[in-house]
Each structure stands twice: as structure tokens, then as C-alpha cells.
Amino acid sequence: MLFHDSPEHAAFRHELRQFLAAELPAGDWNMTNDRDHVAPQAAAFTEAFRKKLAQRGWLTMGWPREFGGAGASYMTQTVYMEEMSAAGAPGAYDQGVWLAGPALMMHGTKEQQDRWLPDMRVAGVHWCQLFSEPGAGSDLASLQTRAVRDGDEYVVNGQKIWTSGALDADWGIMLARTDAEAPKHRGISYFMLNMRAPGVTIRPLVNLMGSHHFTEVFLEDVRVPRDCLVGEENRGWYIATTTLDQERSSINRVVMTRSTLEALIRYVRETPALRRRAEVRHELAERHLEFEIGRWLCYRVAQMQGEGKVPNAEASVSKVFGTELQRQMGITGLRVLGLPGTIEPGSRYAPLHGRVERWALAAPSYTIAGGTSEVNRNIIATRGLGLPRA
Numbered sequence: 001m002l003f004h005d006s007p008e009h010a011a012f013r014h015e016l017r018q019f020l021a022a023e024l025p026a027g028d029w030n031m032t033n034d035r036d037h038v039a040p041q042a043a044a045f046t047e048a049f050r051k052k053l054a055q056r057g058w059l060t061m062g063w064p065r066e067f068g069g070a071g072a073s074y075m076t077q078t079v080y081m082e083e084m085s086a087a088g089a090p091g092a093y094d095q096g097v098w099l100a101g102p103a104l105m106m107h108g109t110k111e112q113q114d115r116w117l118p119d120m121r122v123a124g125v126h127w128c129q130l131f132s133e134p135g136a137g138s139d140l141a142s143l144q145t146r147a148v149r150d151g152d153e154y155v156v157n158g159q160k161i162w163t164s165g166a167l168d169a170d171w172g173i174m175l176a177r178t179d180a181e182a183p184k185h186r187g188i189s190y191f192m193l194n195m196r197a198p199g200v201t202i203r204p205l206v207n208l209m210g211s212h213h214f215t216e217v218f219l220e221d222v223r224v225p226r227d228c229l230v231g232e233e234n235r236g237w238y239i240a241t242t243t244l245d246q247e248r249s250s251i252n253r254v255v256m257t258r259s260t261l262e263a264l265i266r267y268v269r270e271t272p273a274l275r276r277r278a279e280v281r282h283e284l285a286e287r288h289l290e291f292e293i294g295r296w297l298c299y300r301v302a303q304m305q306g307e308g309k310v311p312n313a314e315a316s317v318s319k320v321f322g323t324e325l326q327r328q329m330g331i332t333g334l335r336v337l338g339l340p341g342t343i344e345p346g347s348r349y350a351p352l353h354g355r356v357e358r359w360a361l362a363a364p365s366y367t368i369a370g371g372t373s374e375v376n377r378n379i380i381a382t383r384g385l386g387l388p389r390a
């Protein structure tokens, strides 16, 4: 593995940094997905910023050229994500581009590709992912939402939960059961759902931060045209898994931590009462070490993908390590700042403008989203260590 940038990556990193220095004013734009604490002007800024990323072709840089992407390597995409996340840039991750797009490119018809991909390329629409249900999270194949064929349409009934960003979404990728008799993985289909269709009700769910980033989505007799079915009926499980397997190195998880760690280190350096305390110094040093390890674990995943290998246990190692580091960073922040660290943004008494408080509340959810730490540890034990299933 290479532990330094190639000349091409170094040049790209430089270009990204110049762009960010010119286009991204200081601020915590992307700190915690904290929808309710984002001022309207920040939401407008995020929209405009996304469009700039799209204009430069960066949003879809990983797409093949035939679909209007740049065919960028996994490593180049990792450099892009690393720089965007380190700067706290908003809008660099896009559920349409990263989840719906690959499904369409691999399994959609030409008509479906022409219909949805162009808008994704120019950041013209918002997408969400309607997979999880109240009784189906880690065991996703147990999902119960039903789609019943009726002429040229499917009639969908069910409930989705933990849907991120649904309130802003125009379209969603949705899994629904189309054959209740088949073994559970074989009766699921993959649909594009118009989030404004009659029968779709979106209710905000308030999270730990008091924010409405999550939603639950109720589907009552929603009529989904047949041309919104992606791939074959009852093969949706395999589409979902192949596209989720495309997930990149997830460097953003680790690097998001860096900016909070760096802010905390600056604060400690400037605070005489803190900077000489051994336990504070050791704790910060510990997080710094972990950040370095986490970063290389992500690079290992990208390198394997670039070599055409499928990182399996390696991706789980990077996921567990990166998200547990995020959680630990919140605990470190609170330990270092003490009680003032728990003051919300907006108060003049909040150190670091409440950044640690937001981080400490947001970070535990990262160990759950996209596969919990426990489930990933199972993968590491079985596929990585060759241990039998429990």
C-alpha cells in the first residue's frame, strides 16, 4: 500500500483545497446532519454549493463515462471525500448519486437511466432511501411493506422508518415485498418511489439533538407505475446488496472527526487550565493516533477496490473503527471541556460554539447507520477471522 499521494492525487488534493478556500466560508456547515439547527441561509448555501460540485463533475466523478461521470478511481474519490469532509463541506455525499444512480446504471433500462440520471448529475433532485422498517433493520430481508401488481401499476402499503432526508426528497429508492410466499430474500422488489405521490405520508422523528433529520414514511395504497420497478420483479434484494457493496472507503467518517479534534486541540492550546493536564494531553494524543489508524484503514479499502477486489471484512473493520472513533471523539470532547461542553450552540457560554455538544449527541447514531457495530463485528468474526456463525 502507498502511504503517500501519487503526483496525480497530490495535484487533485491541491485543486480541491484551492476550491474550498475560495468557495467555502468558515463555519460548521456539515457538522452533524442537524437539519433544525441549520439556518435557512445555510440550507440555500448547501444547495448552491452542491450545484458547484456538480458543475465541476465532482459529484458524479465515480460514475462511468458512458453515464456522464468521470470514471474516477476509488482512490481519487477517497481523496475528494477526505478533503470535502475535512473542510466540513456540505452536499458532497448524495444519496441519489451514490445509491440510486449505481442501481440504475447496473440494473435499470435505458429509459430509466435517461429519466433519472441526468437530474442526479446536475444535483437537480434529492433522493432518500426507504429500506428500514419498524421490524426490519439489521435483518432487512424481513421487511413487510407489500407491493401488489394491479395492471400497469403496483399498489404499495406499509411503513418505513429512519428515512434520512425524506422531508426534502423528491424520489426514494424503496424495497417492497412482491411475493409473500417466496423465501424472504427472493420475494423483494426494488422501486423508484415518487415522494409526492398520493398516499405517501412523511412524519418527522425527533432525534437526540431535537432535530428532524429522520422520518417515518407511511405508504397507503400508493400507486407506483410499473416502469418504476428496477430490474426483475422479486430480484430487488440482490440489486440492493450489489449497490450497497459499492459503498466507498467511507473516509468521511474518520475525517469528519479530525476537524472536531483539531478544534479541540486548538482550544486546549489556548486554555492554560487545560493544556498542562496530563489526562487531557493523553486523551487527545490517543484520539490523534486513532485518527491516523482509521484513515489508513479507509485507504486500504479504497486500494482494494481499485485493484478490483471486494473488501468485505476490511470494509467492516473500517466501518466499526471509524464510527466508534466518532463516538469516542464526543466522549473525549465532554471529558476535556467538562460541564460547559454540554452547552448547546447559540449560547455565548458554549465553548467551540457548542460543537462538542452537537458531536457527542450525533456520533452514537453513526455506529448504527449503515449496519450496526455488532453486525459488522459478526462479519469480521466470520468472514475475516473464519469463525463459525454464533
Ligand SMILES: Cc1cc2nc3c(=O)[nH]c(=O)nc-3n(C[C@H](O)[C@H](O)[C@H](O)COP(=O)(O)OP(=O)(O)OC[C@H]3O[C@@H](n4cnc5c(N)ncnc54)[C@H](O)[C@@H]3O)c2cc1C
Binding pocket: 128, 129, 130, 131, 132, 133, 134, 135, 136, 137, 138, 139, 161, 162, 163, 164, 165, 365, 366, 368, 369, 370, 371, 372, 373, 374, 375, 378
Ligand atoms: C443516522 C441514521 C441514519 C439512517 N438512515 C436510514 C435511511 O436513510 N434509510 C433507511 O432505510 N434506514 C436508515 N437508517 C436505519 C439503519 O439502517 C438501521 O437503524 C440499522 O440497520 C439497524 O437496524 P435497527 O435500527 O432496526 O436495529 P436492530 O436491527 O433491531 O438492532 C437492535 C440491536 O440489536 C443488535 N443486533 C441486531 N442483529 C444482531 C446480530 N445478528 N448480532 C448481534 N447483534 C445484533 C444491533 O446491533 C442493535 O444493537 C438509519 C439509521 C441511523 C442511525
